[in-house]
Amino acid sequence: MIEFRNVSKMYGKVRALDDVSFTVGAGSVTGFLGPNGAGKSTALRILVGLARPTSGSATVLGLPYAEMGCPGLRVGTLLDAGARHPGHTGREVLTLGAMTLGLPRTRAGEVLDLVGLTERESRRTIGGYSLGMRQRLGIAHALLGDPEVLVLDEPANGLDPQGIHWMRGLLRHLADSGCAVLLSSHLLHEVEQVADNIVMIGRGRVLAQGTVEELSRGRGLEQTFLELTAHTDRGPGTGTYPGGGMFPGAGTHPGTDAGRGAA
Numbered sequence: 001m002i003e004f005r006n007v008s009k010m011y012g013k014v015r016a017l018d019d020v021s022f023t024v025g026a027g028s029v030t031g032f033l034g035p036n037g038a039g040k041s042t043a044l045r046i047l048v049g050l051a052r053p054t055s056g057s058a059t060v061l062g063l064p065y066a067e068m069g070c071p072g073l074r075v076g077t078l079l080d081a082g083a084r085h086p087g088h089t090g091r092e093v094l095t096l097g098a099m100t101l102g103l104p105r106t107r108a109g110e111v112l113d114l115v116g117l118t119e120r121e122s123r124r125t126i127g128g129y130s131l132g133m134r135q136r137l138g139i140a141h142a143l144l145g146d147p148e149v150l151v152l153d154e155p156a157n158g159l160d161p162q163g164i165h166w167m168r169g170l171l172r173h174l175a176d177s178g179c180a181v182l183l184s185s186h187l188l189h190e191v192e193q194v195a196d197n198i199v200m201i202g203r204g205r206v207l208a209q210g211t212v213e214e215l216s217r218g219r220g221l222e223q224t225f226l227e228l229t230a231h232t233d234r235g236p237g238t239g240t241y242p243g244g245g246m247f248p249g250a251g252t253h254p255g256t257d258a259g260r261g262a263a
Helices: 040-047 090-100 106-115 131-142 161-176 188-192 212-216 221-232
Strands: 002-011 014-024 028-033 055-060 075-078 149-153 180-185 197-202 205-211
Touching: 002 040, 014 028, 014 040, 014 055, 014 180, 014 197, 014 205, 028 040, 028 161, 028 188, 040 055, 040 149, 040 180, 075 131, 090 106, 090 131, 106 131, 131 149, 131 161, 161 180, 180 188, 188 221, 197 212, 197 221, 205 212, 205 221, 212 221
Parallel strands: 028 180, 028 197, 075 149, 149 180
Antiparallel strands: 002 014, 002 055, 197 205
16 A cells, blocks of 8 residues: 655765665554664655655555545645644644545544544644644544555654553554554654564665564564664764664553643
């Protein structure tokens, strides 16, 4: 349902992506792992039509994103939870999104319930939201169209342990219902707990891909990641790389994120 085929991207003399190829199938969660600056966000921007590859192709449901009719109905995306006008309320953002997609206004309330934002919270302006609340709002927006494909960039940022617990359960439920989920993160344990497959990237190149079990090699995904990325800690198109991560538990209902009750 998602396919990267020999995708390369140059920014001047900097090669941000170098011959990247992988697929994400229906009914699965694929973790997209790499150090900060490895090229993950660039790849996702190409996938959803916000950047053009220098060579190669990236398709969703067999088509380039820009050629899909009303892609928001079939593809949900969260690339930047902060990309909302701070003066709008959460409900306003979701209601406008639903109307843009040709959906009833009541869909806003449905996804608010799904991500655990209360009626009172939905009436507050986004400028007063904690990062965790903004992440929930971004996930709600991605789910407006009941998508077949979900593309998420660092969705656990700002979520407290209860929120991470909930999100893991949500992604597993969506995948089990047939959705193809591409989850980009540098938090290893977060991804290891929910993903079926892993793609590791460093300095714009795919370093390894396979199931979690295959890449863990019986000693943990973190060790494999650190060994593969040891030579990509600095360089063109890369930043420093952190290790470790979080993503404990499997979820049922969202909890309370840090700062949620703040005015």
